Amino acid sequence: MGEIPIEVVKTICSLCNSAKLESIKRVDASELGAEIENRQRQSFTGVLRLNFKEEGKLVSLYFLFLNGSIVLTMKEVVSSAGDSSFFTLPEPELRDGALEILIVEDGAMSRVAEKIPNKLAIEVEVDSSAATPEIPEEILKFKERIMADAEKAAERALEEFKPKLDMEKLRNTKLSAEKCRRVLSFIERELSEIFGEVKGKNLLKLRLTEMRFNEGEASCAEVAELINYLRKTALKNKLGKEEAEKVADRMMWRLANIAEGDGGR
C-alpha cells in the first residue's frame, strides 16, 4: 500500500462530503462484489464507501467510479483520536460492512480523477458494455472545468441555507465599545491576512478617524459603511470583484453575529 498525496485525499473527502447519498446498506463480501459489478455495468459515476471496524478502529474503503470504471480504490484508517491515514489499494478489497452509495456529478468526478497521479490510478477489468478506453482522454479534456463545477455547487448549497441579512435592522443597531472592538479586531485580522499587517491596520485607521468607535456611540451603519467602502476599493483592487464580495460578506456576517450576540443591543 502506498500513501496518497494530501491534495488528492482532501479533494476526495470534500467530494464525498458534498455528494448526494443514494442509500446505505449492510453488505457482505459477495454482495459488495456484486454491487461493484452492477455499478460497472450501469456506467456509475460516484463513490462506494464501505465502512467497518477493525481492531476497534473505523476503516473505510473508497471505490471511486467514473462512467463505470474504477479510477481509484483507497483505504482510510481512523485512529481513536479521529486522525485519518490514507492508503492506496492495488485492487478492490471485498469485505463485510456498511456500504454508502454516493452519487457524484460526472464533471466533479472527472476533475478528481485528473488529480490522481498515474501511478495510483488502477485499471480494472470490466464488462465489455461498460467503460471505454477513451476515458483517460476525457479526463484530460475536462481537467479545468471540474473543480469549478464542484465549487460552484457547494457555494450554491451554502447560499440556499444562508439566512438573509436584514440590513435595515442591522444598520440601526447600536454597538457598545466592547462590540466595536470585537468587530474591528475581526476586520483587522481579515485585512492583515490579505494586505499584510501594516497595510491592513492602516486601511482601518484611515476610516476610523471619521468614526466614533471608541466612545461606544457607533452604530452598525458606520461599520457597514466601512465594510462597503473596503468592498468597493481596497478589497476589489487587490482581490477582484468576486473575491472581494466574499470577504466583505464575511465581514458583514461577523458584524451581524456580534451585534446580535448580546440581544442586539
Add this chain to the structure above:
Amino acid sequence: MQEILERILVDFLKISGVTAAGIIDMDGLTIASHSSRMNQEELEVAGGLIAQLVSAAREVSTVSGMGEVSDIISEMENGKFFILSADGVFFWFFTEPNINLGYIRVQAKKTVEKIKNSLSS
C-alpha cells in the same frame, strides 16, 4: 449502523474548528463519539452532561409550552457547543471560538440529515 454513525462524525470533524463530536440517545448514553482533544472517558462524561442539559431544556420547553427542543447553542470563553435533535437522538459538537458560524450550521444540518438517514435505513 455504528460504522456509519462514526463515519458521519469523522467527516464532520474534518471541518476546520470542530474539536469534538458525538451522538447520544435520550438517556445520555453515547452511541458514537470522536475527538482529537478528549479521550473516550471524557467523551462519555460529556455525553451524559449534555443529556442533562437537553433534559433541562425540555422541561423549560414543556413548562413554557414552546414545543420540542430542536437546537441548543452555547457560547463560552474558549469555544462553542451545539446540540441538535435528530429523530430521537442528539448530535452534539464542540468548536473553537472563532469558527465560521454560518458554515458550521449548514454542515451541522446536513450531518443531522445523514444521521436521520442512517438511523432509518
